[in-house]
Amino acid sequence: MSDLETFRSETREWLEANCPEEMRQPVRDERDVYWGGRGATFKNDAQKAWFQACRDKGYTVPEWPTEYGGAGLSPAEGKILRQEMARINARPPLSSFGIWMLGPALLKFGTEGQKQRFLNEIANGEIRWCQGYSEPGSGSDLVSMQTFGEDKGDHWEVSGQKIWTSYADQADWIFCLVRTDKANKYQGITFMLFDMASEGVSTKPILLISGNSPFCETFMDEVQVPKSYGEDCPAYVGEINRGWDVAKYLLGHEREMISGAGGGDRTSAIGAAMTRHAAEHSGELSPTLRADLADFDVDALAYGCMGEKFLDEMKAGKGHPAQPNMMKYVGTELNKRRHELMMSTGGSRALEWESDETDGGARPRGWLRTKANSIEGGTSEVMLNVVAKRILELPGG
Numbered sequence: 001m002s003d004l005e006t007f008r009s010e011t012r013e014w015l016e017a018n019c020p021e022e023m024r025q026p027v028r029d030e031r032d033v034y035w036g037g038r039g040a041t042f043k044n045d046a047q048k049a050w051f052q053a054c055r056d057k058g059y060t061v062p063e064w065p066t067e068y069g070g071a072g073l074s075p076a077e078g079k080i081l082r083q084e085m086a087r088i089n090a091r092p093p094l095s096s097f098g099i100w101m102l103g104p105a106l107l108k109f110g111t112e113g114q115k116q117r118f119l120n121e122i123a124n125g126e127i128r129w130c131q132g133y134s135e136p137g138s139g140s141d142l143v144s145m146q147t148f149g150e151d152k153g154d155h156w157e158v159s160g161q162k163i164w165t166s167y168a169d170q171a172d173w174i175f176c177l178v179r180t181d182k183a184n185k186y187q188g189i190t191f192m193l194f195d196m197a198s199e200g201v202s203t204k205p206i207l208l209i210s211g212n213s214p215f216c217e218t219f220m221d222e223v224q225v226p227k228s229y230g231e232d233c234p235a236y237v238g239e240i241n242r243g244w245d246v247a248k249y250l251l252g253h254e255r256e257m258i259s260g261a262g263g264g265d266r267t268s269a270i271g272a273a274m275t276r277h278a279a280e281h282s283g284e285l286s287p288t289l290r291a292d293l294a295d296f297d298v299d300a301l302a303y304g305c306m307g308e309k310f311l312d313e314m315k316a317g318k319g320h321p322a323q324p325n326m327m328k329y330v331g332t333e334l335n336k337r338r339h340e341l342m343m344s345t346g347g348s349r350a351l352e353w354e355s356d357e358t359d360g361g362a363r364p365r366g367w368l369r370t371k372a373n374s375i376e377g378g379t380s381e382v383m384l385n386v387v388a389k390r391i392l393e394l395p396g397g
């Protein structure tokens with residue numbers, strides 16, 4: 001057996017022994033997802049056991065180095081683990097903006113002190129982060145953001161407003177874009193980290209069409225952000241006034257995460273399941289709908305293959321830097337189509353909001369939630385602009 005084959009069979013055995021049956025079921029509500037953090041509680045014993053087993057093995061962040069809480073897996077081993085988890089429908093043991101967004105930025109731009117502290121806290125599920133980028137009037141045109149940090153010597157005094165801050169009311173800390181030089185648009189932003197419990201920080205939830213309130217307005221009123229959290233652990237990532245570089249790098253990881261690329265054969269498996277459903281209910285489904293399902297299935301399979309290829313290239317350092325934008329565009333538009341089809345195949349029953357038949361409204365709520373996929377992390381129009389300019393190199397403004 002090659003090393004990778006041995007790794008696959010050991011992984012399969014480990015998952016068999018450590019992933020409880022309940023953790024192999026689809027996520028049905030918010031509490032099925034474990035986000036960690038200071039005030040986190042587990043929904044049940046199975047969720048706790050699965051999280052702890054993965055944390056102890058380094059599998060909350062399998063490809064991060066072991067000294068920062070990961071398992072130090074190579075990209076090829078990481079891919080095998082993802083495939084094996086997808087094979088048994090294992091839920092992620094820990095979901096976190098720290099894992100998907102801040103962690104990769106710290107690995108690239110962080111000091112050793114920041115890595116030791118924050119990456120370990122993220123991997124161990126001890127800290128929950130939120131993202132303070134968007135402001136009223138600064139979404140797609142993010143670089144126009146105005147939240148200002150006045151230099152007071154050993155600290156900044158930060159005032160301003162962020163908006164659409166996902167889970168700000170549940171987060172422990174925020175990674176936040178703060179203007180520290182008003183004269184420089186791109187080179188006047190600092191990427192700061194601070195505690196949401198700091199005096200002067202407040203949040204106000206925004207209610208969504210799906211009935212949830214997953215994001216907030218975040219207000220900062222003369223918040224004192226210390227310049228350092230101890231030896232080799234500054235409160236900013238990268239350099240002062242050069243936070244835009246960190247922000248852009250992080251956005252690439254955010255977009256890759258939202259695209260769903262590399263989720264094993266998850267997307268195509270859903271396509272296949274719907275095609276089966278169509279075959280079984282062929283009397284109920286119109287020929288047009290069956291054709292749409294088949295179309296979707298083909299596109300989902302193609303996207304799955306493309307996602308794996310792009311991810312392999314990126315992990316090998318050979319990907320085009322703008323690739324996540326393309327993946328985000330295709331992945332989110334596909335996900336919206338998937339949910340439209342799930343609603344169509346369910347007929348009027350799919351609209352039931354509270355009944356058991358649709359898992360307590362999971363289907364319509366999920367469908368409404370997907371409407372935001374092509375907005376969050378950068379809109380589809382903006383993704384297409386980036387693809388046109390940076391990948392296709394088309395002329396434009």
Ligand SMILES: Cc1cc2nc3c(=O)[nH]c(=O)nc-3n(C[C@H](O)[C@H](O)[C@H](O)COP(=O)(O)OP(=O)(O)OC[C@H]3O[C@@H](n4cnc5c(N)ncnc54)[C@H](O)[C@@H]3O)c2cc1C
Binds near residue numbers: 135138377381
């Ligand atoms: C579910 C969800 C979660 C989010 N979570 C967070 C979070 O945690 N933290 C955070 O900071 N932000 C968050 N956001 C905000 C998100 O990043 C912004 O909504 C997004 O960047 C778009 O900005 P905007 O809403 O201001 O829209 P605008 O930028 O005002 O865009 C309005 C419309 O104009 C179009 N448009 C704008 N500029 C161009 C252009 N140059 N070319 C073509 N069309 C254009 C857009 O495509 C869009 O259709 C979240 C958003 C959603 C929906």
